[in-house]
Amino acid sequence: MSLAEPATLPVATTSAAPRLDLLTRLAARFKASLPAYLLLLPSLVFLALFTYGAMGRVLVDALYQRATPKAPVRFVGLDNITAVLADPAFTGAVVNNLIYAVGTAVPSIALALLFALALSRTHAVNSALRAALFLPVLIPMVAASALFLFIFLPNVGLLDYYIGRLLPVLPNWLGDPDIALWAIMVITVWKNAGYYMLFFLAGLQSVPDDVMEAAHLDGAGPWQRFRHIILPELKPTFLFVIVIATLNAVTQVDHVFVMTKGGPSNSTSLVLFYIYEQAVEHYDIGKASAATLLTLAALMGLTALSFRTIANREGGP
Numbered sequence: 263m264s265l266a267e268p269a270t271l272p273v274a275t276t277s278a279a280p281r282l283d284l285l286t287r288l289a290a291r292f293k294a295s296l297p298a299y300l301l302l303l304p305s306l307v308f309l310a311l312f313t314y315g316a317m318g319r320v321l322v323d324a325l326y327q328r329a330t331p332k333a334p335v336r337f338v339g340l341d342n343i344t345a346v347l348a349d350p351a352f353t354g355a356v357v358n359n360l361i362y363a364v365g366t367a368v369p370s371i372a373l374a375l376l377f378a379l380a381l382s383r384t385h386a387v388n389s390a391l392r393a394a395l396f397l398p399v400l401i402p403m404v405a406a407s408a409l410f411l412f413i414f415l416p417n418v419g420l421l422d423y424y425i426g427r428l429l430p431v432l433p434n435w436l437g438d439p440d441i442a443l444w445a446i447m448v449i450t451v452w453k454n455a456g457y458y459m460l461f462f463l464a465g466l467q468s469v470p471d472d473v474m475e476a477a478h479l480d481g482a483g484p485w486q487r488f489r490h491i492i493l494p495e496l497k498p499t500f501l502f503v504i505v506i507a508t509l510n511a512v513t514q515v516d517h518v519f520v521m522t523k524g525g526p527s528n529s530t531s532l533v534l535f536y537i538y539e540q541a542v543e544h545y546d547i548g549k550a551s552a553a554t555l556l557t558l559a560a561l562m563g564l565t566a567l568s569f570r571t572i573a574n575r576e577g578g579p
Contacts, residue, residue: 317558320551320554320555321551321555323547323548323550323551324342324343324548324551324552324554324555325337325338325339325340325342325548326338326547326548327341327342327546327548327549328545328546328547328548338548342548342549342551342552343552343555343556345549345552346549346552346553346556347556349549351528351531351536351539352533352536352553354528354531355528355531355532355533355535355536356533358443358528358529358530358531358532359511359512359532359533361443362443362446362447362450362511362532363507363508363511363512365443365444365447366447366450366451366454366507366510366511367504367507367508367511369451369455370450370451370454370455370458370507371458371500371503371504371507373451373455373459374454374455374456374457374458374459374461374462374503375459375462375496377392377395377455377456377459377462378459378462378463378465378466379462379466379488379492381395381459381463382463382466392459392463395455395456395459396456396457396459396460397456398452398453398455398456399453399454399456399457401453402516403449403453403514403516403517404516404520406449406452406453406517407449407516407517407519407520407521408520410448410449410517410521411436411520411521414435414436414445414521416432416434416435416437417432419435421435436521436522437526438526439526439527439529440529442522442525442526442529442530443529443530445521446517446518446521446522446530449517449521450510450511450514450517454507454510458503458506458507461499461502461503461506462496462499462503464499465495465496465498465499466492466495466496468495469491469492469495469496473491474487474491477490477491501568501569501571502568504568505564505565505568505569508561508564509561509565512532512533512534512557512561513534515532515534515535515538518530518531518532518535519535524539533553533557534557536553537550537553537554537557538550540553
């Protein structure tokens with residue numbers, strides 16, 4: 263009597279076993295992550311409707327044009343982008359925004375760093391000063407603009423009341439095209455310096471205390487410690503704050519509405535205010551959408567470059 267040959271499993275069974283094991287693991291992972299996905303679902307729906315959906319709508323509107331509010335739309339391709347780039351008002355708004363961005367970011371970041379260095383040690387007095395410097399951030403831009411509008415009023419404003427004792431001729435802070443843009447920069451610096459201070463305070467926590475003490479014992483002065491120890495440690499914070507300051511320079515336009523409405527002679531017209539004028543006052547949705555796309559492209563390119571620089575610095579030796 264011959265021994266029976268051992269039974270062999272079919273090929274389909276052996277190949278299906280790893281597949282079933284993979285499906286089982288994926289199902290278990292999905293089940294474990296399901297509560298997190300459910301918690302994220304409201305935010306994802308909100309982003310889909312009001313962020314990515316709006317961006318898609320802008321992209322579509324940039325390709326069409328409507329002569330009047332009741333006229334049918336017609337496809338124009340890239341003509342809207344060409345028209346925006348050829349519009350002197352848009353070019354002027356871009357130049358104003360560049361001046362505004364540099365003129366607000368540099369003093370705001372400098373003051374924020376100065377405040378952070380002065381208030382880095384935690385005690386009751388510094389905590390109160392931090393709160394006082396952060397307070398302007400909590401004030402809505404419209405309310406702050408109304409406050410500064412009263413300060414800048416010619417002849418009767420708070421600023422002219424004190425400067426009038428020193429100068430015989432007072433400037434029209436918001437009515438002179440040469441200084442109106444600089445005047446509205448003041449409110450931005452006043453509001454944002456305390457906000458950026460928080461980032462520098464957090465960045466200063468990464469500076470090793472033992473290295474600072476060793477440098478102090480070796481005779482390094484305050485400037486040498488700042489230049490060779492603190493400043494290199496704060497480079498990622500600097501890059502991040504620069505990105506935030508640039509985004510704020512493009513997206514903060516409430517004070518322009520309240521204080522100048524883009525005047526005088528478009529000297530305070532920023533890019534976002536230009537987009538508002540095209541969309542609301544001229545009802546040129548295509549042109550407004552094209553300007554929005556150009557602005558988003560520039561901001562996304564700047565943000566990607568900045569964060570890539572941060573990643574390279576953190577991953578470097």
